[in-house]
Amino acid sequence: MSLPTVTKFVINTTQVNCFKETCLRVLSLCNSRALKEGVCVHSPITKLGLQEDLYLSNNLLSLYAKCFGVEPARHFFDEMPDRDVVSWTGMLSAYVRNGRYDEALEFFDLMSISGQCPNEFTLSSVLRSCSLLGDFDYGTRIHAYVIKLGFESNQYLGSTMIDLYAKCGFTDEACKIFRNMDNRDTISWTTIISSLVQAEKFSQALAHYMEMICAGVHPNEFTFVKLLAAPYSLGLNYGKLLHAHLISLGMRLNLVLKTALVNMYSKCQKMEDAIKVSNQTPDYDVLLWTSVISGFTQSLRVTDAIAALHEMELSGIVPNNFTYSSILKASSEILSLELGKQIHSRIIKAGLEDDTCAGGALVDMYMKCSDLAEDALGAFRDITSPSVITWTSLIAGFSEHGFEKDSFQSFEEMRAVGVQPNSFTLSSILRACSTVKSHSQTVKLHGLIVKTKAGCDTVVGNALVDAYAALGMVDDAWHVVTSMIHRDAITYTCLATRMNQMGRYEVALDVIVRMHMDDVEMDGFSMASFLSSSAGLAAMETGRQLHCCSIKAGLASGISVSNALVDFYGKCGCTDDAYRAFKGISEPDIVSWNGLISGLASTGHISSALSTFDDMRLAGFKPDYITFLLVLFACSHGGLVELGLEHFQSMREKHEIAPQLDHYACLVDLLGRAGRLEDAMEVIMTMPFKPDALIYKTLLGACKSHRNIALGEYVARQGTELDPSDPAFYVLLANLYEESGQPDLAKSTRRVMRERGLKKNPGQCWMEIRNKVHLFNAGDRSHPQINEIHEKVESLITELKNRGNLYQDYEDSSYHSEKLAVAFGLLRTPRNASIRISKNMLICSECHNFIMLVTQFVDREIIVRDGNRLHVFKKGECSCMVAASLQQDEIFHNSVCHS
DNA sequence: ATAGGGTTAG
Numbered sequence: 019m020s021l022p023t024v025t026k027f028v029i030n031t032t033q034v035n036c037f038k039e040t041c042l043r044v045l046s047l048c049n050s051r052a053l054k055e056g057v058c059v060h061s062p063i064t065k066l067g068l069q070e071d072l073y074l075s076n077n078l079l080s081l082y083a084k085c086f087g088v089e090p091a092r093h094f095f096d097e098m099p100d101r102d103v104v105s106w107t108g109m110l111s112a113y114v115r116n117g118r119y120d121e122a123l124e125f126f127d128l129m130s131i132s133g134q135c136p137n138e139f140t141l142s143s144v145l146r147s148c149s150l151l152g153d154f155d156y157g158t159r160i161h162a163y164v165i166k167l168g169f170e171s172n173q174y175l176g177s178t179m180i181d182l183y184a185k186c187g188f189t190d191e192a193c194k195i196f197r198n199m200d201n202r203d204t205i206s207w208t209t210i211i212s213s214l215v216q217a218e219k220f221s222q223a224l225a226h227y228m229e230m231i232c233a234g235v236h237p238n239e240f241t242f243v244k245l246l247a248a249p250y251s252l253g254l255n256y257g258k259l260l261h262a263h264l265i266s267l268g269m270r271l272n273l274v275l276k277t278a279l280v281n282m283y284s285k286c287q288k289m290e291d292a293i294k295v296s297n298q299t300p301d302y303d304v305l306l307w308t309s310v311i312s313g314f315t316q317s318l319r320v321t322d323a324i325a326a327l328h329e330m331e332l333s334g335i336v337p338n339n340f341t342y343s344s345i346l347k348a349s350s351e352i353l354s355l356e357l358g359k360q361i362h363s364r365i366i367k368a369g370l371e372d373d374t375c376a377g378g379a380l381v382d383m384y385m386k387c388s389d390l391a392e393d394a395l396g397a398f399r400d401i402t403s404p405s406v407i408t409w410t411s412l413i414a415g416f417s418e419h420g421f422e423k424d425s426f427q428s429f430e431e432m433r434a435v436g437v438q439p440n441s442f443t444l445s446s447i448l449r450a451c452s453t454v455k456s457h458s459q460t461v462k463l464h465g466l467i468v469k470t471k472a473g474c475d476t477v478v479g480n481a482l483v484d485a486y487a488a489l490g491m492v493d494d495a496w497h498v499v500t501s502m503i504h505r506d507a508i509t510y511t512c513l514a515t516r517m518n519q520m521g522r523y524e525v526a527l528d529v530i531v532r533m534h535m536d537d538v539e540m541d542g543f544s545m546a547s548f549l550s551s552s553a554g555l556a557a558m559e560t561g562r563q564l565h566c567c568s569i570k571a572g573l574a575s576g577i578s579v580s581n582a583l584v585d586f587y588g589k590c591g592c593t594d595d596a597y598r599a600f601k602g603i604s605e606p607d608i609v610s611w612n613g614l615i616s617g618l619a620s621t622g623h624i625s626s627a628l629s630t631f632d633d634m635r636l637a638g639f640k641p642d643y644i645t646f647l648l649v650l651f652a653c654s655h656g657g658l659v660e661l662g663l664e665h666f667q668s669m670r671e672k673h674e675i676a677p678q679l680d681h682y683a684c685l686v687d688l689l690g691r692a693g694r695l696e697d698a699m700e701v702i703m704t705m706p707f708k709p710d711a712l713i714y715k716t717l718l719g720a721c722k723s724h725r726n727i728a729l730g731e732y733v734a735r736q737g738t739e740l741d742p743s744d745p746a747f748y749v750l751l752a753n754l755y756e757e758s759g760q761p762d763l764a765k766s767t768r769r770v771m772r773e774r775g776l777k778k779n780p781g782q783c784w785m786e787i788r789n790k791v792h793l794f795n796a797g798d799r800s801h802p803q804i805n806e807i808h809e810k811v812e813s814l815i816t817e818l819k820n821r822g823n824l825y826q827d828y829e830d831s832s833y834h835s836e837k838l839a840v841a842f843g844l845l846r847t848p849r850n851a852s853i854r855i856s857k858n859m860l861i862c863s864e865c866h867n868f869i870m871l872v873t874q875f876v877d878r879e880i881i882v883r884d885g886n887r888l889h890v891f892k893k894g895e896c897s898c899m900v901a902a903s904l905q906q907d908e909i910f911h912n913s914v915c916h917s
Numbered sequence: 918a919t920a921g922g923g924t925t926a927g
Binding site: 061089107109112136139140141142143145146167172173175177178179180181203205206208209210211238239240241242243246248272275276277278279280281303304305306307308309310312338339342344346347374375376377378379380381382405406407408409410411412413414415440441442443444445446448449477478480481604617843851872877896 | 918919920921922923924925926927
């Protein structure tokens with residue numbers, strides 16, 4: 019229809035009524051195009067003195083609002099000689115349409131003051147503003163107004179109120195309003211379904227959908243668009259069902275619906291189906307393309323994502339900030355700095371570098387792909403007003419790259435420019451606290467979190483728990499845990515993991531009980547942590563029970579649980595179980611292989627460990643930093659000096675792994691054990707690291723074994739200079755003098771140690787007695803189980819003494835039972851060890867196991883009878899699975915020692 | 918007057 023022009027009309031007509039009618043027709047047809055053409059109906063109306071006609075003026079008001087915006091409309095409104103509810107409502111909806119919800123509410127206040135009573139249309143606009151502002155207080159007041167004015171059963175208002183309650187987080191109340199509505203149409207059903215999806219109550223949303231169908235209400239495109247977000251968590255089959263249903267209902271596949279379907283399939287990792295849907299109609303826009311690109315990115319199909327971007331541009335659709343951030347995520351995913359830089363230049367060409375979304379993605383990309391913090395900073399500085407998200411990218415990026423200081427500084431800067439941190443920011447900065455173990459920062463952030471009530475967010479609470487636990491402030495960590503509204507598996511995993519790191523395995527296992535009382539189910543990560551606590555304690559029974567739980571809960575097939583199982587059985591000396599756990603992993607990773615090698619090497623299966631290392635390489639795995647520590651350990655303990663040296667050489671030459679200080683410490687151990695003390699010293703002098711106390715202790719231990727006083731004295735001096743508070747140097751040196759026939763020097767060394775206020779660290783050990791793990795400190799005689807253990811170990815000592823097999827280190831000391839347990843633990847390494855008493859057997863986690871101890875006492879080998887089979891154990895080697903199946907008595911009464 | 922699609926940070 020073509021527009022009649024007012025000028026033409028004024029010339030041809032004289033009747034006012036007819037003029038008014040035509041004016042209204044013009045107004046109803048007016049849009050911005052018509053205005054551009056110069057149509058102006060305002061002045062003839064004024065000329066004819068018709069401005070007092072309210073009906074005409076209200077239409078004119080809406081014309082101004084639609085075509086010129088809020089300000090001219092408000093000016094017109096203020097000039098109106100008379101106003102009715104339609105005028106007020108027209109102005110109000112102009113504010114709402116332009117997203118100026120605050121002003122809309124102010125305007126409504128003005129209306130109330132003027133004494134004008136609102137109608138259902140007014141209230142609808144006001145409710146919408148409240149809902150979009152999240153102003154729940156104002157909203158409930160309007161709700162009361164709705165009831166007071168008798169509009170409660172108005173279906174338009176009903177839908178708006180459902181939306182209001184749902185957007186403010188009161189889904190249950192929203193449902194109540196919905197249930198109380200007497201005329202529920204497609205829109206109110208769609209609103210409640212959409213609210214439920216928004217609240218991530220997907221199964222409830224689907225249940226409502228089914229109820230809607232049963233009630234005979236027809237869904238439309240709108241209904242499906244929101245509903246299609248549910249299958250992401252409910253499973254692909256629901257998505258397919260919905261898709262089938264919308265086809266059978268003959269739903270028109272418009273762009274919005276098509277985009278929703280594409281998203282559904284791509285979130286379920288079904289990109290082929292997503293593409294099939296998107297090709298069903300020729301319509302494409304930038305939103306659909308962005309969905310396709312982000313789908314490919316999520317499926318890690320970066321090449322396809324780039325191809326899609328290319329195709330999009332060929333078809334003439336211009337990528338926007340969202341599109342660029344999607345494709346940048348693809349470059350971060352494959353860590354391609356080159357691709358990221360290309361996109362960066364495109365963003366600059368498009369003039370989007372100052373955009374919060376595109377710029378933010380750039381910062382994130384540079385943080386992930388580039389080693390230069392300057393790159394990310396440069397992109398950051400281009401952004402005119404960085405949002406809290408952009409700041410968080412920067413802060414998180416800094417802390418991930420080990421620039422914690424910059425992280426803290428950026429955090430301060432962000433606050434200084436008035437950007438408030440949100441839960442994402444706080445959890446990122448707390449991670450930096452955990453890493454650098456900063457007490458002051460943690461406490462400061464804790465204060466901020468309490469003040470801003472950010473601790474309600476579980477992720478923030480978890481990060482705070484982790485930060486305190488990392489500092490070793492276990493009580494404070496627990497305090498935060500109890501103050502949290504909601505705790506999840508991560509909360510407890512953080513605690514357990516940190517306690518494991520501190521070697522407080524028995525405390526870590528107590529977390530299980532707390533977790534259980536809190537009704538929090540274990541996930542794969544927590545299970546792996548608890549298994550690793552059990553491994554640290556060699557708590558067979560607990561570990562086995564956890565293994566059972568993980569099978570029941572369907573967690574055992576997860577890679578972290580499987581790897582933890584390999585490690586657990588390995589550390590307990592159950593080599594065949596470790597091997598079985600390894601075999602059960604469908605796709606073992608480097609951690610699985612390392613776990614198996616470690617289990618074999620630490621139980622003395624040196625040749626098996628080394629052949630597993632070969633198997634690993636044959637399977638196509640590149641050994642890592644840890645693999646080489648294990649291999650060097652194996653060689654060192656197997657006395658395979660030359661092989662160990664070869665492997666050490668190959669690290670850099672064949673595997674491009676630069677040896678770290680740990681590897682040099684292994685090398686020193688390897689040479690030292692073999693008596694090549696001068697070579698070991700040479701390694702310390704020439705290695706590219708500053709020696710630490712541990713490496714000197716290692717060498718001093720070797721000096722002691724080989725009774726080299728001259729070097730031992732030198733090493734002890736170096737070590738005490740480095741760490742004057744470590745008593746180990748005095749203890750080792752004293753033992754060296756003692757064993758070299760210099761008791762006077764030994765005595766004076768011990769005296770110097772005492773004079774300097776140093777005491778030998780009290781040994782600790784754990785014992786699993788009747789499925790409960792007990793912690794003992796050396797000398798602590800107050801433990802309730804002490805007598806039982808005392809008896810067991812005393813009889814063991816007697817047994818060993820009678821056979822003349824007691825290892826000489828312990829022979830002349832009247833070791834008490836718990837001390838002996840500690841001593842067992844200290845046989846191989848000064849680290850804390852655990853001993854398990856099970857079926858009258860003692861099994862030590864650190865010293866391989868009991869059989870290993872026995873073989874230490876004899877010179878060459880022992881033979882053990884297991885039923886009708888004889889097992890030969892050579893010195894330095896043992897077969898733990900056999901040992902575990904034997905009774906202590908059998909070992910002692912049936913073994914024949916050849917000396 | 919009421920309901921709908923894409924993006925970046927833990």
